[in-house]
Amino acid sequence: MVAPRDRPSAPREVRGVKPHPLPKTVAPLPDELLSGWLSRLAAANYWNDAELLAHIEIDTRHGAALDFDVEAADAEKISIAARVDPDTVQSMTFRAMTKMEMMLTAQVPFQSCPECSRRGLSLRHWRRSWAFDCQFCGTLLVRSLAKPGDEKLPEKLIDRARCGAGLLEHAATSNRPNLLRRAMRAVTFGMSLKSVRGDPLFALQSPRPEVRLFCLAAIAAAQSRPLIKAAISSAGADGYVRIALLRAFEREPRLLAAVDHIAQQRARSTGPKTAESHN
């Protein structure tokens, strides 16, 4: 009888037996996401993701299910199979985030780097609402479902949005709630100007790139004279913009009063609008 080679002949080991190390392993890259690395590991061993997970005896068919929470026992199984440290496996997930980071981290891949994706990579920072350029190769991140014929957005908007993204990152990573509140207030304004409804956190991860960019650009714009800008956007406001305004300033009635005051002054100086009455 031929001695068995150190290579699994079937995708699943006998139940109760710890998985053997895989014939081939791949080294995780800095900031690589667990599911992305598992996909590369599967490909290196000529399996698909589900076959790899079945071999390692992990009770899910999708690696993405492990990105936010991988149990210690599963991390151990993966570490044995791939010959890496269990801590390395855990470090590729989104565990131990602050509440602020969690709010600004997408559950699904809403954007990606076209260059790195082509090489089969999936990086953790792409999921952050503030991520703008790929930290690995410097390419502008694009929404994950972008089609080749999609409208090209103005460079000026992209530049402003990049600046706003940097401010959002600073607000989130410095763990200063006041900075984040200011940024989210600007996002709410950006949404109202674009007539987008819903949660500002979702607008930042919007599948519509122009909405995301406009909201990020609003963060940059709000850095200088935010009250004047708020007043301008509130002039001629419809009901929704007014609600957005109230929501943005709900904890700061003094600022809301100031915005109203500036808006009234502007209305007086620019003269009455020739609005048609429907009454």
Ligand SMILES: [Zn+2]
């Ligand atoms: Zn890249």
